[in-house]
Amino acid sequence: MMKGIQDYYPDHFGQCYGCGRLNEHGYQLKTAWDGEETLTRFTPSAYHTAIPGSVYGGLLASLIDCHGTGSAALALAKEKGIQLEGFNAPRCVTGSLQVSYKKPTPIDSTLEIRGIIKEVKGKKVVVEIRLLSKGEVCVTGEVIAIQVPDDFGK
Ligand SMILES: CCCCCCCCCCCCCCCC(=O)SCCNC(=O)CCNC(=O)[C@H](O)C(C)(C)COP(=O)(O)OP(=O)(O)OC[C@H]1O[C@@H](n2cnc3c(N)ncnc32)[C@H](O)[C@@H]1OP(=O)(O)O
Secondary structure, three states: OOOOHHHHOOHHHOOOOOOOOOOOOOOOOOOEEEOOEEEEEEOOOHHHEOOOOEEOHHHHHHHHHHHHHHHHHHHHHHHHOOOOOOOOOOOEEEEEEEEEEOOOOEOOOOEEEEEEEEEEEOOEEEEEEEEEEOOEEEEEEEEEEEEOOOOOOO
């Protein structure tokens, strides 16, 4: 499995259902650069369905959510010249999440979720997302992610 920004969050930020490396019941998404874009992959199971043959929309929204915050963390690290090592990644939470379902998402294929960084302004990052199945864009979205301090949630 590829290494993602999520591998550089400390343990107390590692429990996220979508991307926490320590949540054994979660998706454990890994978000990494793929050229100028960010990329993660997720393989749905048959039980992730809503319409027969298609992936449940709420799951798709959560994939966009977590890939968005991970992408924002990557963008902030790049902006600030942070070399990722140990547990030094910037961490972001979702301020807003917008999702648009363009067509049913085939369930029998690994999904590709791609992010484009639209804006980095202080602690705010805007990420545009495309979710593809079998090479076709099925869902688009936008995440506004906000950087939080180390003691956030404590
Ligand atoms: C121990 C547990 C830890 C848990 C955390 C760990 C975090 C790392 C681990 C990975 C985890 C992954 C996470 C997955 C995705 C979730 O599921 S995260 C969970 C869902 N999200 C939340 O619960 C967030 C709740 N909201 C908040 O805590 C606060 O409102 C926020 C979002 C941190 C922002 O508060 P703030 O720092 O006071 O922001 P503020 O200075 O007012 O605004 C800064 C900028 O952001 C913009 N902004 C602020 N809020 C919003 C908003 N809601 N919508 C749009 N723009 C906004 C402002 O307009 C401003 O923009 P500019 O004027 O500079 O252009």
